[in-house]
Amino acid sequence: MSIRLKLLRKQKAWSLEALAERTELTKSYLSKVERGLSVPSIAVAIKLSRALDVDLEELFSDQVSPTEISITRASERTSLSAAQTDKPSVQSIASGAASKRMLPFVVYPPSEFVASAFKEHEGEELLFVHKGAIEVAFPTGNVELQAGDSLYFNALIPHKTRSIGPVQAEVLVVVSHEDD
Known part of the structure; x- marks a missing residue:
């Protein structure tokens, strides 16, 4: 989830601090989650998915969405x-x-x-x-x-x-x- 969380946050143009405010989590904890140093509980993952307005599955997905990479021949x-x-x-x-x-x-x-x-x-x-x-x-x-x-x-x-x-x-x- 570490790469996915950072990508979703950056798509919203949010700082770690902005995400921390929206989720009532600490900036340092979110940084650890983004770097893969900490694994969030289900309750935390739900907070994150709600704040980012994405499905819980999308937050945990290692797959890149077809709308994130667009090739036009x-x-x-x-x-x-x-x-x-x-x-x-x-x-x-x-x-x-x-x-x-x-x-x-x-x-x-x-x-x-x-x-x-x-x-x-x-x-x-x-x-x-x-x-x-x-x-x-x-x-x-x-x-x-x-x-x-x-x-x-x-x-x-x-x-x-x-x-x-x-x-x-x-x-x-x-x-x-x-x-x-």
Whole structure:
């Protein structure tokens, strides 16, 4: 259970102290349980499963849940929108993963900036150009990125992206996302 408890606690973004408060157990005891130095009683395990909002079996399981590791094959990407061509403009990846704090996508930006205003949203954003080249417009100026280049920024900064050059750009976009 030691590895499983730590994984479940970290998925909630809780410190040992936060879990200790929720279970009325000591931080040092929980640390020992996580490191495999102490085995909890059934009563303690029930407290832990209730605090973490998981089944008791999941707390003791050595198996990794299929939603904790998500593999998306290129042929299995989920199209979220279609461009004016047959090729999708945004594809979701890791859609089977639960409790994500990152939202990954493969994006095929249009060759012209969309007529609409700049986009902005909570969190942070990472762009990695896999193929082609892109231009990212910010209110303060534009940035050009080639294949292999990346850009990381606060997503509250208004931005928009377009593909430039003869090759349709393919961009990995990862947006941070916190469940509140």
